Amino acid sequence: MRPLSPTAAVLITGASSGIGRAAAERLASHGFRVFGASRRPPSSVPSGVRDQWIVMDVRDEAQARAGVSGVVAQAGGLDAVVCAAGYAVFGSVEDLPSRRRAPRWRPTSSAR
Numbered sequence: 001m002r003p004l005s006p007t008a009a010v011l012i013t014g015a016s017s018g019i020g021r022a023a024a025e026r027l028a029s030h031g032f033r034v035f036g037a038s039r040r041p042p043s044s045v046p047s048g049v050r051d052q053w054i055v056m057d058v059r060d061e062a063q064a065r066a067g068v069s070g071v072v073a074q075a076g077g078l079d080a081v082v083c084a085a086g087y088a089v090f091g092s093v094e095d096l097p098s099r100r101r102a103p104r105w106r107p108t109s110s111a112r
């Protein structure tokens with residue numbers, strides 16, 4: 001695998017908070033062109049990240065396609081995606097009702 005160019009365009013899902021936000025700020029600080037995405041734009045865009053926030057729910061294929069297309073249109077391509085969108089549900093898998101299991105796994109597994 002070739003290393004990414006230092007100016008590669010990177011889309012980060014779940015970039016408004018937590019791991020995604022930290023990854024966005026770290027990659028932006030190294031010069032990558034970082035595009036953040038989440039269902040709701042953050043009140044403050046992570047430091048160094050593009051102002052054009054990508055609003056999308058990764059469980060919705062049409063929204064995900066539109067979000068990726070938006071990055072490609074702005075950056076002229078897309079070099080990497082960090083899939084950090086998701087949320088935690090506490091408890092063992094066996095104890096969770098199936099209606100709570102599926103939505104948990106879908107955000108991280110559907111953004112390819």
Ligand SMILES: NC(=O)c1ccc[n+]([C@@H]2O[C@H](COP(=O)([O-])OP(=O)(O)OC[C@H]3O[C@@H](n4cnc5c(N)ncnc54)[C@H](OP(=O)(O)O)[C@@H]3O)[C@@H](O)[C@H]2O)c1
Binds near residue numbers: 013019020037089
């Ligand atoms: N923090 C940890 O120590 C840790 C450790 C291991 C694994 N994880 C896992 O890593 C994932 C992220 O954890 P975190 O601590 O960074 O969580 P977090 O702070 O709650 O951030 C979750 C991010 O994902 C976005 N998001 C959630 N559902 C989404 C969806 N359907 N489509 C698009 N964006 C969505 C949220 O923004 P919106 O709500 O606006 O969409 C937010 O930006 C979770 O699945 C968590 O279980 C976390």
